[in-house]
Amino acid sequence: MPDEYTPSSPPTPMRVLLADDHDILRQGLKLLLGMQAEIEVVGEARTGREAIDMVREMKPDVVVMDISMPDMDGLEACQRIRGLEPATQVLMLTMHESEEYFLKALRVGAAGYLVKKAAPTDLHMAISAVAHGGAFLYPGLAKALVRAYVAAPTTPNTTSSSQESTQRESLAQELRVLTPRELEVLTMVAEGRTNQEIADQLVLSIKTVQAHRANVMEKLGLQDITHLVRFAIRHGLIPAEP
DSSP: OOOOOOOOOOOOOEEEEEEOSOHHHHHHHHHHHHTOTTEEEEEEESSHHHHHHHHHHHOOSEEEEOSSOSSSOHHHHHHHHHHHOTTSEEEEEESOOOHHHHHHHHHTTOSEEEETTSOHHHHHHHHHHHHTTOOEEOTTTHHHHHHHHHHSOOOOOOOOHHHHHHHHHHHHHHHHTSOHHHHHHHHHHHTTOOHHHHHHHHTOOHHHHHHHHHHHHHHHTOOSHHHHHHHHHHTTSSOOOO
């Protein structure tokens, strides 16, 4: 007797917590995200403290967090959430486009940074990226990472020519683990391109671009977008110019 057919179960939706003190905006986000079958809004918070309490209770996959909130701002809340529940990723959704806020957000552990004027498709892609262990930057903000990396204090270069040759060979060896397509995607991500922009330029699907990004991060042992940009600078894939 043939085995009984059992249909495959649908994928588990990404569980999202919204944290913003503006009720109208929060409700709009809830309606927008509710249209996506793969996203489930599990809660809403009006302050940073409320967000922390709800993360402790619900353990969502992603917190979509505003920076400017009463009681406790999103930056402090993000840092506490990352210490409390490392599996919960934080995506900053804010009106602030300044590099200062962007770099602060990365330093406290945010996996993504998006401005509120972004398109709904960008929000969907950002949530998906950070929920699956990736990172998402609003286009153009990668240049701020480059400037911050270049401005960081460095130790004097006292390596010999033989040591430099060994270092160059080591760097080249790291790049050999990537396919030509993965190298293209790495470079474009470091330049601040969105998944959609990369897909359009390379004539690929969004899912294929996401898969390439995930492979790059895994093969190179990169934890987040900051490490990815630094890697790209070290290998001369993008210019290290402020």
